[in-house]
Amino acid sequence: xxxxxxxxxxxxxxxxxxxxxxxxxxxxxxxxxxxxxxxxxxxxxxxxxxxxxxxxxxxxxxxxxxxxxxxxxxxxxxxxxxxxxxxxxxxxxxxxxxxxxxxxxxxxxxxxxxxxxxxxxxxxxxxxxxxxxxxxxxxxxxxxxxxxxxxxxxxxxxxxxxxxxxxxxxxxxxxxxxxxxxxxxxxxxxxxxxxxxxxxxxxxxxxxxxxxxxxxxxxxxxxxxxxxxxxxxxxxxxxxxxxxxxxxxxxxxxxxxxxxxxxxxxxxxxxxxxx
Amino acid sequence: xxxxxxxxxxxxxxxxxxxxxxxxxxxxxxxxxxxxxxxxxxxxxxxxxxxxxxxxxxxxxxxxxxxxxxxxxxxxxxxxxxxxxxxxxxxxxxxxxxxxxxxxxxxxxxxxxxxxxxxxxxxxxxxxxxxxxxx
Numbered sequence: 001x002x003x004x005x006x007x008x009x010x011x012x013x014x015x016x017x018x019x020x021x022x023x024x025x026x027x028x029x030x031x032x033x034x035x036x037x038x039x040x041x042x043x044x045x046x047x048x049x050x051x052x053x054x055x056x057x058x059x060x061x062x063x064x065x066x067x068x069x070x071x072x073x074x075x076x077x078x079x080x081x082x083x084x085x086x087x088x089x090x091x092x093x094x095x096x097x098x099x100x101x102x103x104x105x106x107x108x109x110x111x112x113x114x115x116x117x118x119x120x121x122x123x124x125x126x127x128x129x130x131x132x133x134x135x136x137x138x139x140x141x142x143x144x145x146x147x148x149x150x151x152x153x154x155x156x157x158x159x160x161x162x163x164x165x166x167x168x169x170x171x172x173x174x175x176x177x178x179x180x181x182x183x184x185x186x187x188x189x190x191x192x193x194x195x196x197x198x199x200x201x202x203x204x205x206x207x208x209x210x211x212x213x214x215x216x217x218x219x220x221x222x223x224x225x226x227x228x229x230x231x232x233x234x235x236x237x238x239x240x241x242x243x244x245x246x247x248x249x250x251x252x253x254x255x256x257x258x259x260x261x262x263x264x265x266x267x268x269x270x271x272x273x274x275x
Numbered sequence: 276x277x278x279x280x281x282x283x284x285x286x287x288x289x290x291x292x293x294x295x296x297x298x299x300x301x302x303x304x305x306x307x308x309x310x311x312x313x314x315x316x317x318x319x320x321x322x323x324x325x326x327x328x329x330x331x332x333x334x335x336x337x338x339x340x341x342x343x344x345x346x347x348x349x350x351x352x353x354x355x356x357x358x359x360x361x362x363x364x365x366x367x368x369x370x371x372x373x374x375x376x377x378x379x380x381x382x383x384x385x386x387x388x389x390x391x392x393x394x395x396x397x398x399x400x401x402x403x404x405x406x407x408x409x410x
Contacts, residue, residue, distance in 0.1 A: 041335040044332045054367055058300075058303050062300055066296045072288065072377075073389070076396070077392055079374070090407070209400065210370075216363065216367060217407035219337050224328040230306075230363065231307065
């Protein structure tokens with residue numbers, strides 16, 4: 001038993017560590033790790049991953065919420081969209097052939113890779129939409145010099161639509177869909193990148209939690225796999241977040257993106273072989 | 276990391292920012308302790324059962340107890356597998372708990388738009404659980 005347990009803990013620790021350092025989250029790494037290295041079927045890997053993503057989201061959110069980077073109101077509005085998608089996705093995951101899931105997973109990994117390589121910069125808008133104003137969604141953050149910068153929010157419906165998709169992918173594939181969420185907030189809604197990342201991280205808890213509850217209540221979660229995976233991923237993510245401020249973010253991002261593309265190719269190849 | 280000083284911050288927001296992290300951290304620690312205890316019990320009481328279940332998972336074969344009440348009884352009796360399951364359930368309740376907390380706060384503050392949003396999210400989480408146990 002101890003060899004299996006140790007192996008799973010090590011695998012999960014590495015996935016959590018890499019997920020946290022790359023900013024892509026543990027899910028995109030733990031699912032392929034379980035499928036390729038531990039010979040687990042997709043459904044077991046997805047269930048285990050969803051639960052561990054809930055844990056890392058909660059752990060990482062603590063500091064962001066306390067220090068005011070998370071826009072809680074935006075999170076609560078958009079969670080309506082992600083929770084709808086996630087429940088639908090998790091219910092569908094039981095019916096869709098594993099080959100399709102593996103293929104979709106490869107696609108989502110490529111989206112993550114594209115996301116992490118894309119040029120990033122904040123484009124703030126002077127006036128928010130009427131709906132954003134009514135819901136009091138705008139916020140303030142400090143810029144590099146410590147001066148307060150006010151940001152307004154636009155295109156809430158477009159952002160919410162993308163959040164439904166992020167939810168579906170999360171429930172289907174066991175990932176947090178952080179790359180899609182940040183894109184919706186940063187690109188469509190013009191929320192500053194750092195606020196988008198913190199808010200996405202916070203929302204991932206509800207998205208993955210919705211999927212995890214479907215899997216758990218359906219009895220589709222293997223305790224002997226999920227328990228060590230949840231502990232390992234959380235510990236790895238904690239260490240990663242401690243090291244991150246001292247690391248060269250650009251080099252890390254490049255290295256992890258290459259790893260991501262390689263895993264995407266492997267998952268895609270498995271899907272093709274399975275057809 | 277810099278803390279954002281915002282004099283215009285509402286009471287509602289202030290309460291959320293203080294209590295949400297405490298709620299998240301507490302549940303996380305409790306579930307981690309339950310999971311570690313469960314794995315320890317598994318290693319000392321029934322390591323063979325663990326290996327059997329691991330190989331069953333590789334065949335997508337889930338051998339689980341049926342009802343939640345049954346599960347709690349088994350966990351209380353120290354059945355390692357049920358202790359693990361309770362730990363994972365507690366962990367999954369983290370988002371549910373913090374949405375429920377915001378929901379109650381928004382009711383107190385009479386912020387009805389956000390009462391509606393959080394109620395919808397809660398309903399979604401509970402629906403997922405119910406649909407999962409039926410389907």
